[in-house]
Amino acid sequence: MNIWDVVVIGGGATGLGIALDSSSRGYKTILLEQSDFSKGTSSRSTKLVHGGIRYLAQGNIKLVYEALKERGYLLNNAAHLVKKQKFIIPIFEWHLGVWYWIGLKLYEWLSGSLSFGESKFLSRNDIIKEFPELKSSKLKGGVLYYDGQFDDSRLSINLAQTCVQYGCFVLNYFKVKSLIKKSGKISGVIACDIETKKKYSIFSKTVINATGVFSESILKMDNDNSQPIRPSQGTHIVLDKSFFRSKNAIVIPKTSDGRVLFCIPWYDHILIGTTDTYVKKSIIDPVPFDSEIEFLIKTFRKYFIPKPKKSDILSAFSGLRPLFTNNKNLLDTKDIPRSHKLIINTSGLISIIGGKWTTYRKMAEDTIDRAIIIGRLEKKPSITKNIKICGSNVLFDTDNSYWNKYGEDKFYIKGLINDNPLLKRSLFSKDNIFHYSEAEVIWMVRYEMARTVEDVLARRFRLLFLNARKSIEISTNVAKLMAKELSRNNNWVESQVDSFKKLAMKYYYPKKLDNE
Ligand SMILES: Cc1cc2nc3c(=O)[nH]c(=O)nc-3n(C[C@H](O)[C@H](O)[C@H](O)COP(=O)(O)OP(=O)(O)OC[C@H]3O[C@@H](n4cnc5c(N)ncnc54)[C@H](O)[C@@H]3O)c2cc1C
DSSP: OOEEEEEEEOOSHHHHHHHHHHHHTTOOEEEEOSSSTTOSGGGSSOOEESOOHHHHHTTOHHHHHHHHHHHHHHHHHOTTTEEEEEEEEEESSHHHHHHHHHHHHHHHHHTGGGOOOOOEEEEHHHHHHHOTTBOOTTOOEEEEEEEEEEOHHHHHHHHHHHHHHTTOEEESSEEEEEEEEETTEEEEEEEEETTTOOEEEEEEEEEEEOOGGGHHHHHHHTTOOOOOEEEEEEEEEEEEGGGOOOSSEEEESOOTTSOOEEEEEETTEEEEEOOOEEOSSOOSSOOOOHHHHHHHHHHHHHHBSSOOOGGGOSEEEEEEEEEEOSOTTOOOGGGSOOOEEEEEOTTOOEEEEEOOSTTHHHHHHHHHHHHHHHTTOOOOOOOGGGOOOTTOOOOSOOSOOGGGGGTTHHHHHHHHHHHOGGGGOBSSSSOSSOOOBHHHHHHHHHHSOOOSHHIIIIIISOHHHHOHHHHHHTHHHHHHHHHHHHTOOHHHHHHHHHHHHHHHGGGSOOSOOSOO
């Protein structure tokens, strides 16, 4: 009988990080994801690799310190997907300016040798020059600081590839249905291949539940009805860059709900978010609430001269934070700490809850350290601080060109075009913003485990998140290319396009809905 050392349930940031930590230490590891990698929360973040200035304001120095270190490791290990980004906090009251400046100096100091750059004070004129769209009547000046920005779901795809390099099995579209137990102890899982509907028994010395907001469903399989998760929805909207032309990001430090609001340039668009709304039920495709959209638009309009309307939204997407809390009555989720927590059941089931994308590596290290004890595995140290993530061995230009997100893989994609020059064709008949080529779709199917049109358009190209209408335009083209690669028929093409359209319609507002 084949017995694994570690089974990881869940292929988001947490599960993929654990699978990499485990396999790179030499443990026999398999990861099972019920859908696509990062289909859940891990493709829906604010795209920040950060210590978290808000957590600093809350006095959570330990989390900020840890996250700033991890930010530095991520930049070193995934330079093709993580970049340094300038952020500016505008100041409208002098005493707050002094406060932010001290806080950001502390932020910079905490990052030590892994600092991203020096924060500094900017004059009113500097800010107006940088952000002509900002309302300036009460503006006094601003503070500039540095943080990281990344492409979350592309990082998860590259993490999956890195796991494979270390001998790990990573399977998407494989859902864990139940746990196998022997004398009260977990000895594996029963999982179903979603495409073939075939079930498999997978035996293992340890089982790790890394299913984010779905963790309670795995705990239930272990007869544990506890409810440690408080899901909190965060929504973003994406606008055309004409609403905000700067290459720098801006942070509105205190919104009417007591949070910060980020306006960040992202792939030539502007990403605005986020919200923090407690939700009762965790679902895989959460949809923005009208109140969230209205809040984001209203807050943007309060600080900026342009007046976006609901119909200007190119894409709006929501994600659920898997927050851990013992306090069932705490509904104001913005106050729940973002640190992670390990839960160990008497059966030996290990659940990892909470945390952030930025700290996924440290979370993984902590989890495997515990798995070694529980599974009585031979003790070996974590080596992930120095593992280069697939794609990052870029010994060439590090400019911000279109191909950079693929890192060194761009050479292989261009190789596909050399072999078949027709693959250079653009997926759009005419469009000068999105340069997606047919070759990339082929690459994604062959080497990035894309199985559906949504996998390609949402989490590999990111088009669903940038411009939902445009993503519908090329869905048929993508489906046909995929069908050829995967030997699928016309029915498959039709049903893929149909279900993708239904999904994408939830990401934008085709009709004029509000009082525009
Ligand atoms: C709005 C928002 C903004 C954020 N912004 C940032 C940010 O800027 N920077 C940052 O560092 N962090 C950010 N975060 C936090 C970060 O995104 C999350 O902490 C992280 O993505 C959680 O990853 P996860 O793997 O735990 O969960 P998920 O990504 O949800 O992964 C869990 C996976 O488990 C799978 N699964 C569930 N049940 C099963 C089963 N039975 N069998 C197999 N698989 C199963 C699901 O399909 C899912 O893919 C943000 C979060 C939100 C919601």
